[in-house]
Amino acid sequence: MAELVYPPVIGFARTMFKALDLRFDVKGSEHVPRRGGAVLVSNHIGYLDFIFCGLAARPAKRLVRFMAKESVFRHKVSGPLMRSMKHIPVDRAAGVDAYQHALAALRSGEIIGVFPEATISQSFTLKNFKSGAARLAQEAGVPLVPMALWGTQRLWTKGHKRDLGRRHIPITVRVGEPLAADPAETAESVTVRLRTRMQELLESAQRAYPVRATGPQDAWWIPAHLGGTAPAPAEAVRG
Template sequence: MRDIVYPPVVGLAKTAFKVLDLKFQMSGTEHIPRSGGAVIALNHISYVDFVIGGFGAQPSKRLVRFMAKEVLFRNRYSGPLMRGMHHIPVDRGAGAGSYREAIRYLGEGEIVGVFPEATISRSFELKEFKSGAVRMAAEAGVPVIPMILWGTQRMLTKDHPKDFSRHQRVSITVGEPMSVSQEDDAVKATEALRTTMAGMLDRTIRAYHEQPAGAWWLPASYGGGAPTPAEAERLDAEELRARAAKRKK
């Protein structure tokens, strides 16, 4: 796949990381293959997860093609970049086309990035997973590689002001590739993926340089001030109702 836009964008991102003096704690990046197709499954806690998740594949010199909301491809600013980097638009009303495109990319040896939670987790813990990542990996005959991001929520996430102050810390944890096949039960395989990523998230949080009691960016189960998963689910439902009402108007 010919890349004209992606390499310069990576260069700009790396420059921004240096200007911000971001402190990265990265582990397991050797699990990302230097060639061949793979699905990277990431947790979703921030609007910058695409950028940071893609950076996690840089030690293997790979470019990740993320599946992202179709609206980003229609935006006058982000659209040309998303298309130029060969990301995959996802129309939730007609997801079959996006799924087939991802399968094609995997067959061509590309790495496809997927957020199984579909939306940002307000609790910063894992939401329920959709099975698409496992199903496409099984159909394409490629591994699923779990990746956990932490610290990105402190920069830009839902319900909180952005904070791109310098010297922030970000953790990227990559797990061992998981093999799946079309003979596997997709629901059970997805549950296994979520269990694996939950353990990785726990270890990543506990290894993070700080866990201040009551901090808004720390999960409630770790003594933080983030909404509990139940509270986050309620807030998500309220957001969906507000969007629906806005569309009616």
């Protein structure tokens, strides 16, 4: 079936990013499979993360179907777009349907996008991972493709006013080599390996990021352990 909505949405996003002169630094896009199913797994630090994950898959000419909370699909604007782009709604009270939907898509050769933290990390560090991405990859017999984003929190994130008109923001993306999800291994063990690799990618993205805070007022987007004023993980959970 022809993709009537997804490509124009990508084109619009690219036009907006060009207008804002966002400074992209993307490495590892060649690790996104050019054919066949895969689970693309990313950290989650901002509301626009799915867009940047999707853009990283474009050199491989792949469209990513993201699993997203069901409320997004009820919105009068985002809902029709999400459905037309064949993203997958997740009702946390009844996740079996979403899991089966994603599994069928993987088996048909699609790339499914998953944020295993299940919510935005307000500390901008990796939260605990759910094991669903690993279980999907194991059951479908497809690889996990780890990814890390950095800088997207400066545009729009939880607990902060969105700043979509700000120009010249650097966005750093690192994509790692696919990880095999052996069905003989426990999903929890696969998830530990996945999280370890994503931590390495995240640290690589942070080291490469070309901007540092100029003072306390500009340090909110930097994790506490890196000298910023973002809440520590334990404080973020309490908040």
